[in-house]
Amino acid sequence: MSNAMNFAFMREEPAPPNGRRVAIIGAGPSGLAAAGYLGCLGYQVEVYDKLPKPGGLMLFGIPGHRIPADRIQRGVFTLSRKFGVNFHNKTKICCSAPLHEEEGDHFSCDIRGLGELVEDHDAVIICSGAWKSRKLGIPGEQLKGVYSGLEFLFPIRAVKYATSNVSVPPVEGRTVVVIGAGHSAMDVAHSAKALGAKRVVMVYRRTKKEAPAGSYEVDRLIDAGCEWLERRTPLRIVADETGQHVAAMEMADANTGETEVLPADVIVTSIGEIPTPPFQKELGLENVRKGEVRWLHMTSIENVFVAGDVLTGPSKIGKAVYSGLRAARSLTNWLDLKAQHRENEYNYDADVITRPGAPSEQR
């Protein structure tokens, strides 16, 4: 067995070409799973991604010691060589916000419109993920030295695909404060330690037992030499004498009811991301989320489907993969019935029923 994440796991060889072209926006877990499924069925698949390499956050977010990069790359290689999937990297499809607003946008050199893709393909699946970081909403968040989890993690991996405008956050010999206790907060803390931070302090508003990443992961961090402060709520980020750069963080200690000040050179707020879909309103994504659509995973634009974190909000690789596969299957169903003018025979209820124990469609 080859050591690859085999997105084309449905078949050994692709089925004969069926003459249909599908565009997939986003080459993360859901986009690649959808590409693999459709590639197996004989579709001509075109995958667009803003980053220089396919893989999404499996490659650019999650550290390499957790997911081996070459395993993802070999899977992508199989898709492209054996299943004829074309990858269009560094290409951003019409954004809901101006370019250079999300992490990773600075890699894109080509911008194409969604409308253009819809016209050129039989169908489109949007799997663009959740890239915008949630903010704490406290004073001082705009100061230099304050990063979101993605802003911090992304360049560590991206710098390998060297472009001059990406640099690893300077943490060597400094004090790094990480806010949050999810998996990406854990990854930030480990990475900061690996990059030579003098002191890494984790700050979480609840207790270790409630940490989304689990107390086992927190204990591992403590073993690795990080400090853990629980039941602390950040109140304000304090600037240094220049007024530009972070110097400390003020936080409320729920254990004592007092306010304390924690000196910091770098603060990383790792409290989650929010979806960044192109044309949120036009696609009627709210209705897709609620299930108020006539076709599973199809948006209010005909032939345009949606899957993964962009639909559900940040979740896990497994959920994204499942969503991508379901959207791809729904899409083939749609095109097959449409070709025979039998769209009205589609049984939506039968398709959405998820039996007990099955991974849920939504978080």
Add this chain to the structure above:
Amino acid sequence: MSECHGRGKTLHIDYSKCIGCETCEAVCGFLYDTPRIAMARTNDGQMIPIYCQHCEHAHCMKVCNRGALMRDRDGAVVLQPMLCRGCETRNCVIACPYAAFFATDRGVAVRKCDLCAGRRAVGLGPACAEMCPCGAIRFADRDELDELETEASREARDRVLAHIRPKK
């Protein structure tokens, strides 16, 4: 019943490589509606996949009164639903040391991993192993299991077993 060649094949999860991403469960659920590999959360918050190890001396096969569990030619312990259907003892669920039988609420009383029997029949491997992002799941010859173990994998597996079989 055909004889299995050699010691057969099985699934092996290196829990020290697993990041709890749920891809195995998701892919299994996509193929079979209800997954046969299932995520559990340990007391200390780790997400771990629970799976059938197709034991060489399988308790489930011994306790099944109907002979519904058989060893197939690759060494997988597979459930024959037509023999299982109607049984409500759930002896197999109780007997499995890895908690890898899943009770259902209708039809055949249990579901379990068959190492993707339908896929193996056409030359493919189990889908969870194919899609695991970390390479933590292997479709392995039973004879090579020892080579797959490392100090870290043993330690991680002990942690998982402590969750499945807590000390009284």
